[in-house]
Amino acid sequence: MKLRFAPSPTGLLHVGNARAALANWLLARRHGGSFILRLDDTDLERSRPEFAEAIEEDLHWLGLDWDERVAQSDRLDRYAAAAERLKAAGRLYPCFETEEELAYKRERRRREGKPPLYDREALKMTPEQIGRAIANGKQPYWRFRLSARTVGWKDLVLGDRSVKLTAISDPVLVRADGSPLYTFTSVVDDLEMGVTHIIRGEDHVTNTGIQLDLFEALGGDASRLTFGHLPLLTDEEGGALSKRLGSVSLRHLRKDGIEPAALTGYLAALGTSADPVPGLPKDLAPGWDIGRVSHATARFDMRQLLALNRRVLHEAPFDAVRDRLPEGADEAWWLAVRGNLDLMREARPWFDIVRGTIVPPVQEGEGAFLHAALAALPPEPWDAATWSAWTGALKQATGRKGKALFHPLRLALTGEEQGPDLGTLLPLIGRERAAVRLRLSAGA
Numbered sequence: 484m485k486l487r488f489a490p491s492p493t494g495l496l497h498v499g500n501a502r503a504a505l506a507n508w509l510l511a512r513r514h515g516g517s518f519i520l521r522l523d524d525t526d527l528e529r530s531r532p533e534f535a536e537a538i539e540e541d542l543h544w545l546g547l548d549w550d551e552r553v554a555q556s557d558r559l560d561r562y563a564a565a566a567e568r569l570k571a572a573g574r575l576y577p578c579f580e581t582e583e584e585l586a587y588k589r590e591r592r593r594r595e596g597k598p599p600l601y602d603r604e605a606l607k608m609t610p611e612q613i614g615r616a617i618a619n620g621k622q623p624y625w626r627f628r629l630s631a632r633t634v635g636w637k638d639l640v641l642g643d644r645s646v647k648l649t650a651i652s653d654p655v656l657v658r659a660d661g662s663p664l665y666t667f668t669s670v671v672d673d674l675e676m677g678v679t680h681i682i683r684g685e686d687h688v689t690n691t692g693i694q695l696d697l698f699e700a701l702g703g704d705a706s707r708l709t710f711g712h713l714p715l716l717t718d719e720e721g722g723a724l725s726k727r728l729g730s731v732s733l734r735h736l737r738k739d740g741i742e743p744a745a746l747t748g749y750l751a752a753l754g755t756s757a758d759p760v761p762g763l764p765k766d767l768a769p770g771w772d773i774g775r776v777s778h779a780t781a782r783f784d785m786r787q788l789l790a791l792n793r794r795v796l797h798e799a800p801f802d803a804v805r806d807r808l809p810e811g812a813d814e815a816w817w818l819a820v821r822g823n824l825d826l827m828r829e830a831r832p833w834f835d836i837v838r839g840t841i842v843p844p845v846q847e848g849e850g851a852f853l854h855a856a857l858a859a860l861p862p863e864p865w866d867a868a869t870w871s872a873w874t875g876a877l878k879q880a881t882g883r884k885g886k887a888l889f890h891p892l893r894l895a896l897t898g899e900e901q902g903p904d905l906g907t908l909l910p911l912i913g914r915e916r917a918a919v920r921l922r923l924s925a926g927a
């Protein structure tokens with residue numbers, strides 16, 4: 484079993500691309516197959532090495548690895564050789580019509596009530612006419628002559644699917660400058676590399692019909708291929724995603740503090756009836772079943788992703804996050820604050836609250852209470868019981884309870900309205916800091 488993810492390095496990966504990459508990887512790893520990263524970089528104008536680099540980095544961040552990395556720009560000789568084979572078999576034919584001529588023909592067909600298909604006029608050219616056109620300085624581009632049939636396959640996601648090839652224009656496989664197009668390069672690679680399963684977005688369904696025909700024209704056994712087309716993921720407003728438009732990119736999510744296990748857990752459950760649970764790809768692979776992905780378009784839901792992100796942080800052991808914590812952070816601090824974080828970047832302020840210096844707000848009207856609290860602060864050493872002992876004594880002494888008792892203390896000690904359990908936090912803050920803050924917040 485061999486799978487591949489084949490992005491074009493024309494922008495930053497978005498969540499839709501990530502879903503396709505993850506699905507291929509999960510299927511490969513679940514069945515002990517191999518996974519190829521193939522950079523579809525034959526569009527020289529739009530492909531950029533820095534995007535290729537960013538794609539690899541983002542995939543690694545997601546927790547995906549690959550057994551082989553291929554750049555199509557390194558394989559141009561293979562495509563040229565395959566094109567020659569198709570020409571010899573009469574399946575690739577030269578065309579000379581300009582864009583304007585084609586547009587004019589399409590328009591005429593439309594007016595005649597016919598579908599705007601390419602009329603295969605170029606197929607009628609004699610070798611002499613072709614020779615003359617070339618001698619006159621025209622460079623041909625090359626179309627693939629599709630078979631007159633309907634091709635079908637059993638799609639892992641969409642079920643029985645078919646494409647009527649007679650309803651499609653013969654696709655251009657090679658441009659006039661000799662550069663091969665995606666439809667073509669993709670098939671040559673899948674054939675030569677022995678790819679067995681192709682999991683990609685639903686935007687490729689028509690391509691699949693064409694490519695099955697092409698696969699066979701190149702001598703491949705199309706029955707060896709299994710396809711799965713994932714419904715396209717849209718943005719929160721239901722709009723299409725595109726690398727070129729910079730839609731919800733992995734880079735941005737990462738910068739905003741989304742954890743990879745939240746994103747992969749979210750994407751793996753998307754479109755299935757399963758509740759999403761956080762998980763890195765390696766942990767998700769054993770239970771992932773592409774047959775459970777529904778046919779319906781899926782919408783990216785940031786709130787659901789954030790909820791998973793919280794779960795990842797709340798459950799993260801110290802060792803898993805220690806390199807990303809502020810210098811000097813220890814396990815006791817992490818265990819005290821992790822349950823309060825939505826995003827990792829919120830950890831820093833809690834480090835300053837526990838280990839650094841903060842200036843809490845002055846609480847008008849609470850001066851006497853905070854002074855009483857200061858006076859009642861027990862001597863160190865402090866432990867998990869200190870908070871309840873201290874607030875119990877304060878309750879007795881002042882008659883306060885509930886919010887009136889706890890809120891001014893929290894605000895004085897942390898400068899925040901809400902936060903982690905103070906029973907855990909207080910011994911970490913320590914008596915010296917606590918005393919300074921109570922005094923400052925009392926306004927004296």
Ligand SMILES: Nc1ncnc2c1ncn2[C@@H]1O[C@H](COP(=O)(O)OP(=O)(O)OP(=O)(O)O)[C@@H](O)[C@H]1O
Nearest residue numbers: 490491493499500503683684715716724725726727
């Ligand atoms: N919105 C989407 N939802 C799910 N899969 C998608 C989506 N968009 C693209 N893909 C899949 O991602 C893979 C990489 O495709 P590709 O590099 O063409 O991405 P793209 O976002 O469509 O690119 P571009 O915007 O540059 O045309 C393909 O398998 C494609 O089907």
